Amino acid sequence: MSLFEAKRPRYxxxxxxxxxxxxxxxxxxxxxxPTEAELCAQFGLSRQTIREAIRLLVDLGxxxxxxxxxxxxxxxxxxxxxxxxxxxxxxxxxxxxxxxRKVLKVTDVPAARSRVPLPGDPxxxxxxxxGLRFTADERRPIAWTQVYVAPEYAAVTDAKNRDRVPIFSxxxxxxxxxxxxxxxxxxxxxxxxxxxxxxxxxxxxVGLSVVREYVSTQGEVFEVTMSVHPANRYHYSMQLDLxxxxxxxxxxxxxxxxxxxxxxxxxx
Amino acid sequence: MSLFEAKRPRYxxxxxxxxxxxxxxxxxxxxxxPTEAELCAQFGLSRQTIREAIRLLVDLGxxxxxxxxxxxxxxxxxxxxxxxxxxxxxxxxxxxxxxxRKVLKVTDVPAARSRVPLPGDPxxxxxxxxGLRFTADERRPIAWTQVYVAPEYAAVTDAKNRDRVPIFSxxxxxxxxxxxxxxxxxxxxxxxxxxxxxxxxxxxxVGLSVVREYVSTQGEVFEVTMSVHPANRYHYSMQLDLxxxxxxxxxxxxxxxxxxxxxxxxxx
DNA sequence: TAGTGGTCTAGACCACTGG
DNA sequence: CAGTGGTCTAGACCACTAA
Numbered sequence: 001m002s003l004f005e006a007k008r009p010r011y012x013x014x015x016x017x018x019x020x021x022x023x024x025x026x027x028x029x030x031x032x033x034p035t036e037a038e039l040c041a042q043f044g045l046s047r048q049t050i051r052e053a054i055r056l057l058v059d060l061g062x063x064x065x066x067x068x069x070x071x072x073x074x075x076x077x078x079x080x081x082x083x084x085x086x087x088x089x090x091x092x093x094x095x096x097x098x099x100x101r102k103v104l105k106v107t108d109v110p111a112a113r114s115r116v117p118l119p120g121d122p123x124x125x126x127x128x129x130x131g132l133r134f135t136a137d138e139r140r141p142i143a144w145t146q147v148y149v150a151p152e153y154a155a156v157t158d159a160k161n162r163d164r165v166p167i168f169s170x171x172x173x174x175x176x177x178x179x180x181x182x183x184x185x186x187x188x189x190x191x192x193x194x195x196x197x198x199x200x201x202x203x204x205x206v207g208l209s210v211v212r213e214y215v216s217t218q219g220e221v222f223e224v225t226m227s228v229h230p231a232n233r234y235h236y237s238m239q240l241d242l243x244x245x246x247x248x249x250x251x252x253x254x255x256x257x258x259x260x261x262x263x264x265x266x267x268x
Numbered sequence: 269m270s271l272f273e274a275k276r277p278r279y280x281x282x283x284x285x286x287x288x289x290x291x292x293x294x295x296x297x298x299x300x301x302p303t304e305a306e307l308c309a310q311f312g313l314s315r316q317t318i319r320e321a322i323r324l325l326v327d328l329g330x331x332x333x334x335x336x337x338x339x340x341x342x343x344x345x346x347x348x349x350x351x352x353x354x355x356x357x358x359x360x361x362x363x364x365x366x367x368x369r370k371v372l373k374v375t376d377v378p379a380a381r382s383r384v385p386l387p388g389d390p391x392x393x394x395x396x397x398x399g400l401r402f403t404a405d406e407r408r409p410i411a412w413t414q415v416y417v418a419p420e421y422a423a424v425t426d427a428k429n430r431d432r433v434p435i436f437s438x439x440x441x442x443x444x445x446x447x448x449x450x451x452x453x454x455x456x457x458x459x460x461x462x463x464x465x466x467x468x469x470x471x472x473x474v475g476l477s478v479v480r481e482y483v484s485t486q487g488e489v490f491e492v493t494m495s496v497h498p499a500n501r502y503h504y505s506m507q508l509d510l511x512x513x514x515x516x517x518x519x520x521x522x523x524x525x526x527x528x529x530x531x532x533x534x535x536x
Numbered sequence: 537t538a539g540t541g542g543t544c545t546a547g548a549c550c551a552c553t554g555g
Numbered sequence: 556c557a558g559t560g561g562t563c564t565a566g567a568c569c570a571c572t573a574a
Contacts, residue, residue, distance in 0.1 A: 071541080541571080
């Protein structure tokens with residue numbers, strides 16, 4: 001019966017009331033919200049409406065539900081987050097599509113003697129592919145690359161099309177191991193003379209180094225790559241978008257409304 | 269009545285059936301799915317169950333709903349995406365917390381004469397702050413920084429705590445302009461001699477340059493920053509996690525099940 | 537075993553869209 | 556205006572958790 005009773009669905013009002021109560025500390029993080037039945041009684045609404053409200057809280061990351069237990073308060077504030085999205089990883093590798101690779105060397109090297117740190121047993125021998133990447137039109141290479149593949153998957157390096165398809169996706173196809181996480185480290189380096197000559201730049205010139213670790217969904221690092229790019233032939237750009245904890249419905253405005261809302265009856 | 273009738277809720281089965289039909293091309297992208305009423309009849313289920321199924325499709329980005337129109341097929345496949353999450357931007361700036369800034373110079377410069385490309389009128393004068401950033405313990409600077417602030421917000425550069433709080437968050441506090449997007453460009457550079465002396469490295473030594481553009485939720489670039497870091501004192505690392513189009517419920521496994529599922533009656 | 541959230545039904549009315 | 560999805564109800568049974 002409040003003045004603010006616009007056309008908003010009641011479950012929005014309930015979600016607001018609850019999220020504000022959480023914000024105020026009425027329901028501290030870690031505790032359980034009232035049960036659905038209790039909320040039905042408090043607000044005088046049906047269970048489905050209450051559940052819809054709670055679903056919004058869950059989508060925002062404010063609460064979580066566990067069957068048989070209850071609805072737990074997870075955080076006090078809606079966490080805003082900037083996210084970078086990479087569709088199909090191919091964004092990292094936009095250039096993969098537009099470039100050609102040339103493999104120069106294939107060997108097995110113990111982890112301890114690799115050019116990049118490899119996890120696990122230092123004596124474990126990883127399959128290593130070394131090569132260059134060229135743009136379609138230009139002659140000069142844009143990257144010198146080393147790819148280390150965990151021994152279990154070394155077989156993929158025999159693939160006919162290894163020059164065209166990223167190794168990690170070959171592993172995915174052949175072994176069903178999927179990258180659940182990619183760690184990436186970017187640094188500026190001085191290009192060592194052996195690499196410099198391959199890249200056709202002068203020794204000690206400036207380069208950008210990108211190291212990527214591919215972590216399977218089981219947490220195992222199954223591939224590590226390193227690229228060195230001449231500074232003026234490559235730069236790394238990315239875009240971060242503001243998003244909400246669990247981006248789904250419920251935009252910001254819907255949350256930040258004047259206090260006096262409540263659906264119909266909220267005697268409590 | 270199929271053999272696969274595990275304990276899965278029916279709306280999962282419906283969502284599978286629909287997403288597979290989309291995948292098969294039965295419902296091409298851009299067309300409308302059958303109406304909820306039709307689906308109720310086809311599957312012999314209640315409207316709420318059907319709606320729950322469609323909600324899953326929407327969460328996956330496969331479909332979208334419009335009141336008064338229908339449910340539109342948006343894509344044929346579930347788009348997988350790697351995302352980098354930055355809570356509160358402070359992850360980019362982990363070091364902001366642990367470092368101190370020292371402002372060396374404050375001036376107004378026309379866009380055309382800045383060290384980084386600035387959007388808009390080349391004669392527009394941006395407020396520029398130049399300074400260094402130090403780690404708490406070390407004496408040597410880890411970055412030389414230029415911050416360009418759009419003239420409308422130049423006033424924030426007078427703030428007392430401008431050394432401690434990132435400028436863009438001052439703008440957010442004072443003017444309510446929020447960064448909805450951050451573009452970031454990372455490159456390796458050779459450090460110019462004037463900057464080198466400030467950073468106490470030798471001229472032409474290797475550095476990592478990071479340029480960030482802060483774009484407001486209205487699409488306006490209101491701040492641009494540039495940092496140059498000595499190569500051995502800074503590197504940029506990030507983590508990308510595999511996620512689904514509209515990460516919510518509905519994990520991958522729930523989608524990739526053997527074909528013969530259907531709830532109970534699907535005579536069609 | 538009692539109590540929680542998870543699923544499901546059969547109905548109802550409303551708000552929006554398009555002809 | 557007819558038809559769509561959006562909201563809401565009152566009731567039911569189930570699956571899970573903890574005591």
